[in-house]
Amino acid sequence: MTRSSGELDGLLRELAPQVLAAVVRHHGGFDECEDAVQEALLAASQQWPRNGVPDNPRAWLITVASRRRTETWRSDTARRRREEAFRPEAAPVPDTDDTLTLLVLCCHPSLTRASQVALTLRAVGGLTTAEIARAYLVPEATIAQRISRAKARIRGVAFAASPDAVGAVLQVLYLIFNEGYTAGSGEALHRVELTAEAIRLARLLRRTLPEDGEVAGLLALMLLTDARRPARTLADGSLVPLEEQDRTRWDTVMIAEGTSLITTTLARAPIGPYQLQAVIAAVHAEAGRAQDTDWAQILALYDLLASLTPGPMVTLNRAVAVAMVHGPSAGLAELDGVDLGGHHRVDAVRAHLLERAGDLDAARAAYRLAARGTSSLPERHYLESRARRL
Known part of the structure; x- marks a missing residue:
């Protein structure tokens, strides 16, 4: 052929x-x-x-x-x-796809998260060391060292594909996707090669585990989130927040696939956190205008998500939903319980809610604080521009 x-x-x-x-x-x-x-x-x-x-x-x-x-x-x-003990003949061809085995091995719990990401992109994604280094804006020698140490650590390791192991794989793929969708540093907001690779690997994983609801949920979440990428920046690369995006630029094909996938999955699989996040993304995608967003439904979904996997990032996102349903003062009260170790997103959300509440001086200070806390130039420029506007 x-x-x-x-x-x-x-x-x-x-x-x-x-x-x-x-x-x-x-x-x-x-x-x-x-x-x-x-x-x-x-x-x-x-x-x-x-x-x-x-x-x-x-x-x-x-x-x-x-x-x-x-x-x-x-x-x-x-x-x-x-040599005699070694089996010299060609390996028998297994009937099953070993991609999951390799993903699990690359995400072995003895490795650091950075090493898991680098090894996954190298061994499963097929990216070169130089490509990974460019994507993460770190020296090539640093990535090479991470990969070398990871290989040495897992030498001779056998790791079964247990539910916990699959969960670790999903976390690593989501981490790769998030870094591509909102780069943690540098001049560009997106690193498309990372989001594309995360989606590709999630598709491979779903082919291996077609009945796993969380695998399908993560893929749907990635599709529904990445569908918004064309509208997230202007021609000059500056950031456009969700409520101000031109929704006609969203990728309708990705939205249709993600929505169909999560709808089918919810009907047959036990609910999980990635599925819930995908549903939240689907609710956003259903709204033709920002003011049409069903924030009450989103708040209810975040309440359920918080009961399944409580954590500061869930609380932060839930605070926004609370503010949209019950007013900015209620959202600000929710922020008091969020501890993300000084992460700039907390200050950015606080600034946004203070602006909605009419406390412009405090909002301006919070925007500036958030701008100082991010290494992403598009985010910094956006936050600084919000402060100047006030």
């Missing part, structure tokens, strides 16, 4: 984590297996355009990568003693 260059690149990228997981599971040695898989992918990119894509491309890649891994083992004189 012949495919275009773009189709072939997409196929290889999709198969890469499955092949790596299968080879690691059979042979062990993350670094060595990753090198073997890269050689197999290179061989495929050279041979398949000439000879056609094999009937079972995944099996082909696993077989070639396993042979490369075996050759490496045999050439290592320091390990010759164990």
Whole structure:
């Protein structure tokens, strides 16, 4: 079967984590297996355009990568003693998709969150070390060190795909998405390569776990949130808050997919926090104008979310809903119980509610405080402009 260059690149990228997981599971040695898989992918990119894509491309890649891994083992004189105990034949092709196995391994609890993110993007996402470093605005050497240490820590580790493990994977994917949707630092508000990769990996995970309500909920949440991205900035890159966005610029295809997915999921799966957040995003998407938003429904959803997974960020978002339903003074009272370690979003919300309450001097001071607390230039410029307007 012949495919275009773009189709072939997409196929290889999709198969890469499955092949790596299968080879690691059979042979062990993350670094060595990753090198073997890269050689197999290179061989495929050279041979398949000439000879056609094999009937079972995944099996082909696993077989070639396993042979490369075996050759490496045999050439290592320091390990010759164990050569007999090593299974030298090509790995049998498993019937299941090993993507989840690899995701779970990359999100092992012994790793720091930063290492989990870097290793996931490298091993499962296929991003190069340089690409990850550019996305997070950190030196390439820093990312390389994180990945190297992570690989060393999980060497020889077997980690079952328990519900807790899947939960860790979802947290890492959501963290990647959020960093792409609102970059924590730098000149750009969005890092599209990260949001796109988080959504792609969430789709892969859902194919592996189609009955998991929280996996579907996270994917729906990402789709419904990312649908607003075209309206979040002006041509000069400046930030546009939700209530001021031109909603005709929202991506209706993503909204339709996310809404359909969360509606179907709620009918068959136990409710969970990602599903609830997706429903909240869907309620926002249903409103053609900001003033049409059903804030009473959103407040009820945040009440339910707070009962499932209480935390300062939920309380912060709920305070906004309280203010929209019961007035800014009620929302400000809710903020007194929020402790996010000096995070600038608390000051930004307080400034917004103070402005609505008519306390312009206090609002101006809070906007300036929030502006000083963020490393994102679009956010800082927006907050400073709000202070100047007052």
